[in-house]
Amino acid sequence: MAKKEAQALAKNLFLHSNKTQEEIAAIVGVTNKTMTKWVQPWKNIRHARNLLPDQQVAKIYAQLEALDTQIEDQNNVPTSKQADIKKKLTAAIKDIQNVSLKEYVLCYEELLNHLKPVDLSLAKILVDHVNDFLLMKAEQMES
Template sequence: MGKQNIDRKDIAKSLFLNGNYTQEEIADKVGTTRQTVSRWIKDGAWEELKASITITPAQILSGLNRQIIEINNNINGREGGKRFATVAEADTLAKLASAIKKIEQDVGIADIVDVGIRFTNWLRPLDLEKAKEFNDLLDAFIKDQMR
């Protein structure tokens, strides 16, 4: 595989992950066929990678917090003397709190990808070969973390 093909694949991957392009549009931009782009997407598990970076931990936390607020608003809307959680509500609140704690403690794949991309962009003008090597290692690391 020549250097030009590697560059096309890297550019295609970036367009796929960071843009809203069709496979045909990506193929046109990098000068290859849609079938080649499709193979790169499948072989590189780009769909899974895109999914992991599309939803951030902050977005997940925001959704969980909205659920807690909704339950609390429901409880607070009850008449005086009955403003307490039902068993089901208490159980749900405990599960939501546990999920929030876990997410806050774990470094998400999206965070790893974000930092990795920023580091690669910083390294690329300094040492292109090391940037490519780092990018390959980062891809392998992310795939391993997704198992």
């Protein structure tokens, strides 16, 4: 496998799987030292993916499920501390899911500004789709 192909495969596996660096190095046929060098710039992306709202909400739901199991073991009567934790976790889900239209606009403006010097024709194509997406989000937020 060529170096660029191996690196592209390694990046994809690192960002989209739960495989360790060692497992990925073995799959793509590079040393652990090479893999360590490659993953440095990818770590922030992987970390950011773990902070995406869907992942955060999934973790909170898992925590709520564990808490509910504890409460069931207590004859379905939560302690005041458990009730407080449940209330806070539920509120956290609502907060996480509340992404403002401003955040969407800023993100897509930055993306389009990045694309313009790289591929102006693609940026021109995407701008209409981005605008449609933003209008859809604005309508969803109003309802």
